[in-house]
Amino acid sequence: MKKIFYSLCLIFFxxxxxxxxxIQVSNIKLTGQNSLEDYTLVQFDLQWENSWxxxxxxxxxxxxxxxxxxxxxTSDFVLxxxxxxxxxxxxxxxxNLRVGMPVYVTSGTGLFADNTVISSITNPTEFVVSIxxxxxxxxxxxxxxxxxxxxxxxxxGNSTGSGTxxxxxxxxxxxxxxxxASTNPAVGAxxxxxxxxxxxxxxxxxxxxxxxxxxxxxxxxxxYVKVFAIEMVYVPQGxxxxxxxxxxxxxxxxxDGASNTPFQITSEAAITLGGTSLxxxxxxxxxxxxxxxxxxxxxxxxxxxxxxxxxxxxxFCCMKYELAQHQWVEFLNTLTRSQQNTRTETxxxxxxxxxxxxxxxxxxxxxxxxxxxxxxxxxPAYEPITIYNDLNGNNVGNExxxxxxxxxxNINPMDKFAxxxxxxxxxxxxxxxxxxxxxxxxxxxDEYAFGSTAIxxxxxxxxxxxxxEIASNDDANVNYDNVTAINGPIRVGAFAKSNTTRQQSGASxxxxxxxxxxxxxxxxxxxxxxxxxxxxxxxxxxxxxNGNANVINWPGxxxxxxxxxxxxxxxxxxxxxxxxxxxxxxxxxxxxxxYATVNRGWYVGVRAVRSLASTPGE
Numbered sequence: 001m002k003k004i005f006y007s008l009c010l011i012f013f014x015x016x017x018x019x020x021x022x023i024q025v026s027n028i029k030l031t032g033q034n035s036l037e038d039y040t041l042v043q044f045d046l047q048w049e050n051s052w053x054x055x056x057x058x059x060x061x062x063x064x065x066x067x068x069x070x071x072x073x074t075s076d077f078v079l080x081x082x083x084x085x086x087x088x089x090x091x092x093x094x095x096n097l098r099v100g101m102p103v104y105v106t107s108g109t110g111l112f113a114d115n116t117v118i119s120s121i122t123n124p125t126e127f128v129v130s131i132x133x134x135x136x137x138x139x140x141x142x143x144x145x146x147x148x149x150x151x152x153x154x155x156x157g158n159s160t161g162s163g164t165x166x167x168x169x170x171x172x173x174x175x176x177x178x179x180x181a182s183t184n185p186a187v188g189a190x191x192x193x194x195x196x197x198x199x200x201x202x203x204x205x206x207x208x209x210x211x212x213x214x215x216x217x218x219x220x221x222x223x224y225v226k227v228f229a230i231e232m233v234y235v236p237q238g239x240x241x242x243x244x245x246x247x248x249x250x251x252x253x254x255x256d257g258a259s260n261t262p263f264q265i266t267s268e269a270a271i272t273l274g275g276t277s278l279x280x281x282x283x284x285x286x287x288x289x290x291x292x293x294x295x296x297x298x299x300x301x302x303x304x305x306x307x308x309x310x311x312x313x314x315x316f317c318c319m320k321y322e323l324a325q326h327q328w329v330e331f332l333n334t335l336t337r338s339q340q341n342t343r344t345e346t347x348x349x350x351x352x353x354x355x356x357x358x359x360x361x362x363x364x365x366x367x368x369x370x371x372x373x374x375x376x377x378x379x380p381a382y383e384p385i386t387i388y389n390d391l392n393g394n395n396v397g398n399e400x401x402x403x404x405x406x407x408x409x410n411i412n413p414m415d416k417f418a419x420x421x422x423x424x425x426x427x428x429x430x431x432x433x434x435x436x437x438x439x440x441x442x443x444x445x446d447e448y449a450f451g452s453t454a455i456x457x458x459x460x461x462x463x464x465x466x467x468x469e470i471a472s473n474d475d476a477n478v479n480y481d482n483v484t485a486i487n488g489p490i491r492v493g494a495f496a497k498s499n500t501t502r503q504q505s506g507a508s509x510x511x512x513x514x515x516x517x518x519x520x521x522x523x524x525x526x527x528x529x530x531x532x533x534x535x536x537x538x539x540x541x542x543x544x545x546n547g548n549a550n551v552i553n554w555p556g557x558x559x560x561x562x563x564x565x566x567x568x569x570x571x572x573x574x575x576x577x578x579x580x581x582x583x584x585x586x587x588x589x590x591x592x593x594x595y596a597t598v599n600r601g602w603y604v605g606v607r608a609v610r611s612l613a614s615t616p617g618e
Contacts, residue, residue: 038213
């Protein structure tokens with residue numbers, strides 16, 4: 001799956017990467033280096049199946065979100081005869097060191113805390129670390145480890161190459177202000193059809209301009225580069241309804257005041273929550289919600305949902321599929337050792353070299369609920385660990401049959417925020433969730449994401465844990481109700497076939513898969529102060545040294561990092577829930593993360609979104 005190419009420009013090495021259900025990035029190379037302006041072009045081919053764009057009908061089409069990671073150097077840097085004074089470290093030479101590198105004492109006297117990194121390089125023999133050594137250094141050998149960083153892309157000079165007629169549009173860190181190569185770069189780009197069409201999307205020689213000088217990469221550096229792609233679907237701007245007007249098993253359903261009619265979202269303006277007046281977004285007086293975690297508004301108590309909270313009126317792009325397990329593996333394999341330890345359940349702390357519970361997301365010596373992500377029994381002491389899919393436990397990674405395309409399972413809200421930040425995306429709100437499901441159509445009472453009430457669970461699976469996994473019964477369209485024979489998530493998008501309708505494939509109005517069932521969708525809620533403070537800022541591709549998201553106004557932020565379960569809930573049901581919870585409008589668990597009693601929940605997946613880019617490329 002990975003190939004390495006050699007380029008004379010900048011002496012770069014390139015890695016091919018895949019990141020989606022069937023999307024493929026290949027033939028990566030660097031070209032067009034401009035050493036005066038310190039940029040180069042990252043060139044690649046891009047392809048995915050079942051692409052579409054239409055100027056009429058339910059959706060404009062699907063898109064690919066592309067972003068680039070890089071790592072400097074061919075090996076880690078060993079520094080001998082190191083000494084310390086406070087946070088200042090003296091070595092023979094600081095050549096080739098980079099700010100952000102994790103550092104560990106590998107021999108001699110001295111000890112760094114596990115999450116210590118280089119914070120500045122002051123002169124040819126001294127650098128400063130983020131935390132003073134817990135034991136001062138004297139004659140120590142220090143290893144500075146290479147790490148993956150997010151490439152700062154330009155807003156112009158990008159190309160779609162040849163093949164399918166296409167367009168490219170970059171996404172900035174902050175879409176509300178102008179592009180700035182240093183402080184507000186493009187963190188990725190959307191590629192999509194430029195005209196109506198359907199079938200396989202395929203382009204060759206696409207290019208993104210990487211301003212490597214803004215990443216403090218020099219012309220002569222040796223760099224490894226990874227290009228990632230995520231298949232997404234465009235949800236256009238426009239009015240829509242939340243709540244479905246049901247009279248059956250009401251569980252916090254949205255409605256218009258005291259009436260039992262759906263509430264129409266017509267703008268991104270502030271909304272009054274609660275009360276009984278028409279024009280207020282009510283929650284059916286909180287009826288049927290999880291009694292331990294209700295909304296903080298009802299018929300008697302009102303709150304204000306600010307204008308800054310993303311309500312779904314404005315257009316956005318949503319991941320077509322729930323996050324698959326191989327995508328989480330690719331994410332983990334770009335993190336530092338301390339970051340990997342934060343984002344896994346097994347203790348992988350720096351210094352550990354032997355692992356018994358090798359299935360690292362469940363902290364077990366074997367698999368559970370189709371979770372197949374693991375590491376080796378023997379691992380390096382401080383280097384990042386190579387993590388891979390191996391559901392069948394035969395010690396051969398990433399085989400077809402290792403659940404690579406099965407929905408990701410057993411992760412917590414902080415994991416989801418970290419992944420979204422790493423991608424340059426964000427988590428959707430619960431209003432955006434309902435729009436993603438039903439689009440502009442007036443709601444059907446008790447409807448599921450495919451627009452009707454005809455819900456059928458799978459009896460069992462065929463081609464289990466492979467890329468071709470499907471339900472054993474052709475009429476299945478939602479994985480729900482804890483089917484004993486399955487007892488876990490299935491392949492993302494498994495119900496969609498070449499000849500299935502929206503209802504048969506379980507697809508939303510816009511063609512987004514599995515919004516009902518399989519895995520809960522984590523959403524930013526409207527029923528807590530932390531949720532309402534969310535303004536939809538996007539990730540910048542970089543995590544904290546601890547491996548946490550660190551985006552302003554994301555809920556759960558403590559001391560600059562998202563480390564608490566705040567402001568989130570779940571919608572859409574999972575493989576264990578009954579048909580009521582799987583309904584689009586069901587809000588039983590919307591006000592907070594329902595599985596707060598465990599570290600990582602079995603039933604909640606990952607799906608990220610991104611508001612539309614404002615600065616088109618060339």
